Amino acid sequence: MSKIIPIGPYHPLQEEPELFKLYCEGEIVKDVKWETGYNHRGIEKLSESKTFDQVFFLVERVCGICSTSHPFAFANCIEEIGEIEVPNRAKYIRTIIAELERIHSHLLWVGLAGHFLGYNTVFMWAWKYREPVLDLFEKISGNRNSYAMFKIGGVRRDIENDKIPEIKKILDLVKKKTDLLTGAVMDDPVIHARTKGVGILTKEDIIDFAAVGPTARASGIAIDVRKDDPYAAYPLINWKVITAEEGDVFAKAKVRLLEMYESVSIIEQCLDGLKKEPEGQTEIVVKNIPEGIGTGHAEAPRGEVFHFAKTNGSNYPVRHKIRAPSYVNIATFKKSCIGQTISDATISLAAVDPCYCCTERLASVYDFGSGHKILGGEELIRISQKQTDKLLKL
């Protein structure tokens, strides 16, 4: 008799908080079904009642972790409609913020992945080293999350040149700690045993589900909006797209860890670029947005964020469509989980980085026939952690 294990329902992205039901026979997951709507806030509808300047604050709150990527994509979209070219200084600042966000998001993911594996040391480490990045945000924008840096035609705040050495100092610290963390994760035999060959997504799966970001790059498909359709300061500097071939959880971890180094290097180059641009030139004045249709995308830590907007010459968008990366990435669970054991399913689900921290809370196991609760979310993680313990003893 197959049993249903619900995972969820709370999940933080725009329209995609969902309840996953794993249909299990014994230990093996046979099917995955989902139910969403717990987090539907009607952002697309709300957006139609806000002016272009206000929409930035709204889209920032689509997802707290990607709170730069959504404004970035929306800015690209509106600037395409109005054919607006932002000053170079603003481009650099936008890029710096986006890359800092990538570092903090990847660190967050590594920590949570460690937690799900029962490796709480990694969790505590990663989150400890994430704090200096958040401090940097506080220094630059005044808030630890939701930075409110973007506006049409530029950025709201400048990064003064005399702040640059200080930022570089913190970056050096972050880099040193990342080395430590990368070493701890990549060389650990237990992590290898738990993540290699688990939750494999092939190239065909990725194309079928149109998955994006680190999920796709870990399967050998080098899609990265920053490279494919360069925006902001990305075409002005040197960096490379990180890919891996295996498509398993370990490859996804590897891609994310190595991407952090690229991000540090991008930020350093942008800071150097910033010195050459005159201070204070952070925006151009935009009077009105003409009628038109625009599409804009940006590479969030989890993949491509896509915004579509239709304007009619007024102050408000007529229609605004948002596609967050997890919307397509989460659907790949159907491929990555089936045939896995329950204990591996936890980390397979976490591997696409669906802001999983929130889904663990209400996870519980129901007996398919009677509907009685058998296992809670804690137990689910405990099962996963027990398997790590078993490996440790070998």
Added chain:
Amino acid sequence: MEKDFQIDELKKHFKDKVILIEKKNNRRIFVHISPDAVVKISDFLFSNLHYRFIIASALQSNLGFEIYYHFSNDKNGEIVNLHVILPAKKTAIESLTGLFEAANWIEREMHEILGIDFLNHPNLEKLISEGNWAEGVYPYRIEK
């Protein structure tokens, strides 16, 4: 120019099904097509030209319901938007789920928020509205 060649190919293959090809700039192309050819043209873009399906956006306007299917070419950053117009009386269109799994969720979502029917969709169940708004209510429709 490879880019131009591909889009011209679209016109050559589908003749009168492609109503108009509009280039906003090098990387943004709008292709207005007739609704009954959406599966064939999407299949051509996906299978022959290896475009990636990003998402579809639906909206209501004076013309009825409009759907933009966004496809991306990851080699040169081009975005092709297939644009179809459905008259307000006949709000049904063929589903793309037969081609790629990625169309599954978004078609369910468009069905819920605007009431567009997708023919041959394997499972046109509720995605986000369950418990949030009643059946038969389409919050994104414009009230007249």
Added chain:
Amino acid sequence: MGFKEFCFKKSLWLFHFGGASCNNCDIEILDCLTPRYDVERFGMLLVGSIRHADVLLVNGSINQKDKKRLLEIYHQAPKPILVVAIGACGCTGGIFAEGNTFAGPVDKIIPVDAYIPGCPPKPEAILAGIVKLLNKKPEQHKSA
């Protein structure tokens, strides 16, 4: 010392309910557990089931679907329980208060003992809020 006072004297266990939030508050709550803030030194522990909890932390705007769940969780909670609304959305609905699925701020659904505003509140603010709650006289607890 009365029973209620005794209950809330030491080692509060927290249960975290995230409504339709943007995840910032969830992350900041989790951040409180990690080395820099380390809420566990006060004996506070995030638990996986409401049945073990002394404090219910609610963040995010509550939509129609969440409302049912929130009420269910509140009824399952062992009384006395303290309820803390975290973030602008938990306190008032914030930017989502005009949304079409919004079901009311937390205090319209269940009694709330403390509000921690901010978008998102800093971990220091969350700690300060909970400490203030601890020092509140038990007869002032709404839900106890």
